[in-house]
Amino acid sequence: MSIETSRFDDEIVITDPSDGSEVGRVPVSDENDIREAVAAARAAFDEWRATPAGERGVALRNAALALGDRVDEFAELHHRETGRDRDEAAGGVRAAVDTLLQYAELAPLHRGRSLLGAPEALDLMRAEPRGVAAVVTPWNDPVAVSAGLIGAALGTGNAVVHKPSERCPHLGRLLGEVLAEHFPPGVFATVTGGAREGEILVGSSGVDLVAHVGSTFAGERIARIVALTGAHLIRENGGNDALIVDAGLDPEWAAAQAAIGAFTNSGQICTSVERVFVHREIADEFVEELVREAERRNEGGLVAPLVDERMRDSVHEQVAEAVSAGARLLTGGAIPEGAGARYPATVLTDCTADMRLLTEETFGPVAPVMVVEDFEEALERAVHDEYGLAATVLTGDLEHAHAAIDRLPVGTVKVNNVFGGAPGGSAQPRGRSGSGFGYGPELLDEMTTVKVVHMQAARTR
Incomplete structure (x- = not known):
């Protein structure tokens, strides 16, 4: 591009x-x-x-x-x-x-x-x-x-x-x-x-x-x-930041975290959530709440336009490719009529690891979701990536939190909060x-x- x-x-x-x-x-x-x-x-x-x-x-x-x-x-x-x-x-x-x-x-x-x-x-x-x-x-x-x-x-x-x-x-x-x-x-x-x-x-x-x-x-x-x-x-x-959603969590809270990470500034933040891996135990409720939050933002006019039409077209191209390859579009995913560069908050499921939505930085208000069988699978999928900017893990299990901190090859790991951190922190990005x-x-x-x-x-x- x-x-x-x-x-x-x-x-x-x-x-x-x-x-x-x-x-x-x-x-x-x-x-x-x-x-x-x-x-x-x-x-x-x-x-x-x-x-x-x-x-x-x-x-x-x-x-x-x-x-x-x-x-x-x-x-x-x-x-x-x-x-x-x-x-x-x-x-x-x-x-x-x-x-x-x-x-x-x-x-x-x-x-x-x-x-x-x-x-x-x-x-x-x-x-x-x-x-x-x-x-x-x-x-x-x-x-x-x-x-x-x-x-x-x-x-x-x-x-x-x-x-x-x-x-x-x-x-x-x-x-x-x-x-x-x-x-x-x-x-x-x-x-x-x-x-x-x-x-x-x-x-x-x-x-x-x-x-x-x-x-x-x-x-x-x-x-x-x-x-x-x-x-x-x-x-x-660029980053391709993963969000891991563990079992045993409040689905509404976890979905709110995912929405903040994926949709804030229309997804145009280097540390936006780009990939979501959710435990099967809470996947259905989590996805339902995430769709509800996306639609609330869309209906309330809370999603700002993308920076220009070129960026919007790039985001839509990745979404359309994923749908053609078998992803299920739950909300959003369509270019609005009229002038400007608006694009709705978008949620997809049934995503696969080879889709560009999961292998490249999308830089738009898109949350692609993969359902995993357990925390280990989520962590393995999150680790396999060319980028290394940041990642977030939502978990109530201290052992899982420590495993994520140890194994995620990124400059910043956030536990139970997609954005935040104390003043004075300074990270070194890795990979691409x-x-x-x-x-x-x-x-x-x-x-x-x-x-x-x-x-x-x-x-x-």
Whole structure:
């Protein structure tokens, strides 16, 4: 599937996924624009890295406060470009503000280590910024995700060139305008475009670090480019997250968890539930409740449109393929009439392991269900997957919970709650889902490189 968006000459054309009306057009950065932004970042890097860490933190804090003053404006633009609910979009902007403030505090405290060497020597490990960071970010939670990568990079002394998703270029450009005002010229810049422009950026001479959040297809293309340049790469890409539903649970509660995981933001979250394995003992009641919840959301207009018609068509294609291959469609699964990119919350059963609905990331409001005979079968099926982002297990059996934590080859395991977690957690995705810490305090380690220093007194006359 192409990762480009609609173009008109050298412009990106964005339409509102709610009704198909045009939101606006954003110029595409040409190759010279991108190279110049990287060169300016390289030129600004030495002075920025030499800026005291506390002063860099103050600049980051001021940028965060400026963003916080414009939450409603950003939320409205996010809603119009991607279709996300305004309240959810506003929550994402507020999360971005909090993230920038956190890195404004954490980055100046990021320290090296002293080492125990000879008594007459000084040995230490010193963390230093990597240089110029190319940051490529997605459309589904664009402000929050961008703020994390940009904040950690700038706070540790790197210069940044940011390319937001071609599906929300107005939002990315506005974010760039608000943040750049608080940093010296060249330290932070924004370029716009699609896959071609992203590849030019990450492959540019002078880029020392690439941070990418987005699709696995795009991430793997970036990884091949970066393998030749030698830049350090962090990527959090697609997931195919499993939900295991054990025996003995309240079916209504378990179905509510499945609905939250599969239908929140219309399934357009990297850690959305993509595969459901339910124990036969409660399968009938669970599926009945899940269908009821899907229909409640559909009838109440609670399912936001997908980001664009291209995404909707991709989701529907997977659903239609599964039905043709024998899956039973219980609700949803049809493209609504009229303009826009809406798609209903959809539930299917009698799914098989070879269907694309279970082998690939769907990224839509779809819950494909497989009924299993016991917990062991569910765990075995969940384990066999090319991705490794996250997984959830719903169980009242402590032994089963421990087995899932031990055996699931993913960066995050959630027990009895599809979303949630304490502040400060940071996971490393596995398999086709990427590599490296993409958030949390450990992201500061990714943004820096370590120099070991051994210092000893010279012999003098």
